[in-house]
Amino acid sequence: MDLRRIILARYALFLALALAFSLAIAGRIVYIQFTSADKWEGQIKMLENKTEIIQGNRGNILSTNGRVLASSVPFYEIRFDLGAPGVKEVFNKEVDNLATELTKVFPDRSRWEFKKQLQQAYAKSARYHLVHPRKINYDELQRVKTFPIFNRGAYKGGFIVEQEYIRYTPHGSLAYRTIGIMNKGAFGGLHGSVGISGIEGMYEGFLRGKEGVSLRQNLSGRWVNISTVEPEAGKDVVTTIDIYLQDVVENALRKQLVKSNAEYGTAILMEVKTGKIRAIVNLGLQNGNYTEIYNYAIGHEGCTEPGSTFKLLTTIAALEGSKADTSDVFDIEDGKWRIYDKTIYDSDYGHGHHGEMSFREIFERSSNVGIAKMVDHYFKGREKDFIDRLYNLGLNRPLGLGFRGEASPYVKYPTDKTWWGTSMAYISHGYELQVSPLQILSYYNAVANNGKLMKPMFVEAISNNGERIKEFKPEVLKNSICSKETLGKVQALLEGVVERGTARSLKSKQYSFAGKTGTAKVLDLQSGYSHRKYRASFAGYFPADNPKYSCMVVISEPKGAFYGGSVAGPVFREIADCVYATDLSLDVGEITENTENTENKAPNIFNGLVNETMLVCNELGIEASLADKEADFIYAMSQGEKLELKPRRLVKNQMPNVLGMGASDAIFLIEKAGMKAKLKGVGKVLKQFPEPGANCRNGQLVYLDLN
DSSP states (O other): OOHHHHHHHHHHHHHHHHHHHHHHHHHHHHHHHHHSHHHHHHHHHHHHHHEEEEOOOOOOEEOTTSOEEEEEEEEEEEEEOTTSHHHHHHHHHHHHHHHHHHHHHOTTSOHHHHHHHHHHHHHTTOSSEESOSSOBOHHHHHHHTTSTTGGGHHHHSOEEEEEEEEEEOTTTTTTHHHHOOEEESTTSOSSOEEEOSHHHHHTHHHHSOBOEEEEEEEETTEEEEEEEEOOBOOOEEEESOOHHHHHHHHHHHHHHHHHHTOSEEEEEEEETTTOBEEEEEEEEEETTEEEOOSOTTTSGGGOBOOGGGGHHHHHHHHHHHSSOOTTOEEEOTTTEEEETTEEEEOTTTTSSOOSEEEHHHHHHTTOHHHHHHHHHHHHTTOHHHHHHHHHHHTTTSOOOOOOTTOOOOEEOOTTSTTOOTTHHHHHHTTOSEEBOHHHHHHHHHHHHTTTOEEOOBOEEEEEETTEEEEEOOOOEEESOSSOHHHHHHHHHHHHHHHHTSTTGGGOOSSOOOEEEEEEEEEEETTTEEEEEEEEEEEEEEESSSSOOEEEEEEEESOSSOOOHHHHTHHHHHHHHHHHHHHOTTOOOOOOSTTOOOGGGSOOOOOSEEHHHHHHHHHHHTOEEEESOTTOSEEEEEEETTEEEEEEOOOOTTBOOOOTTOBHHHHHHHHHHTTOEEEEESSSBEEEEESOTTOBOOTTOEEEEEEO
């Protein structure tokens, strides 16, 4: 046989063997697929059951000064291995005592119920019995560990503890809807809590960390978890929210909502130069109480017809897109104007001065007829130009905040099917369009910021173990919303509203501010615009000559008084007063020639004890009013030349707020609350741990950092 035939024979043999091997593998696959599928599926499930995903500890959400807004706190589920050999030695002897002790931690069940439940589980030799569905905190866990049987430990006492991190907001509902809420799994699964709204949802990737894996093994009759891949903790998100300002804004809004018995309200405080949101409050009426049930400042339900606060945008469009000027004069007749088949009314129709008015007076007095006539005069026949001006401002686009559920604004266009001959006149004074409160505020903020439109900013950094690893910078949406000439005119108009117009009752002797009132009828889709339901608003900024903050307040369906100047305006004024009382960086400047000497103004005073504060006030000749003479601890608010002293009460099992206090006052208050203080540094309290409002217990150590 020649060499060529030998090679071919060997090659054929190799191919035959390879084919046979392939057929064997294919046959085995078919066999497994059709005859052993159940067996292997069972093996896979068993392997899955023996492994468990471990969530990394979720990062914290912090205020701008580092105080915790949301944190993951460990809670514990108590289980009982009643099949453990050590338990059988003592169960019958100790079960009564164990049942008695359990009622002290879980008072919703009686001793008899616990005893019966435990005896039934013991009879079945239950290896993983759930003692109670409520998860307990760390302090409760330490108590439970001392209970009969459980005090013998994991092996002799069958004591099993399952730890789970639960999201906790130490300041309750403060900024709750902006912080966001959690849900079980992105798709309803069981892989830990996932942020689904607000900052929790927007920064889920940073907060959640990385998952680990543990292997469940049965050791001596007990399942234990052995980590094979360690989880990685999430990063902290540092927000722009200032806790003090948030508290101020919420208190001011809540007080007015209760007084007006309103449906809901929202208030936003923005830093002019950066667009940073320093406070955002959304309170809706639920079961007789006002709480954060929806983000009206950003979401669809709050995206409504704004009313007269929109006249600022109309004015900018008119001054930029026509020959209009603030000196132009229009006849508003008797405060009523018939246009096609509809009639536009001024709020003071039937009384007050009407007739001819300048554009400046029309704006300051918020004349609906005047603003509608002005727009009709300059844009009739070129309605597209007017709406294009509004679109050019960006009013037809969302701000792009990144929040789930952010509303999309709607400003109708002349080619829309819903456009009528009256549409431009109604749009001019804030109807037939939907815009969110935060969008309106953004444009008032732009006017305060020399025309620069800033994107509202909610997060300023990502932090890891206290070190900022990623910084977010302020973002400019539009370098200028209008010309410098137009900007100067609208700034003067907004100041005029406070000096002479619909907000003149809000004017302050201590500082200047600018803004616009708004009152809109609430639209009912079935019956049309209501004559009983209104939405009051106020938007503005302060100080008028060197703005640092802008603010928007909306109160929906107040009972009784309903005008923006009498309902929403006072909330704005109270917020501004409180900010001025504490922010020393604000330059008040000279308001009028008759402004009182600043030496007569009451100084800023931090939290303190009543007797010492009153003593200082008496020595310095400062007039101070104390609402509650039995109060021990107060905080002071400047009201012109007077100080208003408001009580701060100690709440049982709740950490008092000693920030800004001197060392002696802080120690006194903490010890009065039953705890002990440990100080670092000198001066006033800069930081405290645990945070103000957090749960506490007698004898607990409180750490204070002084500057």
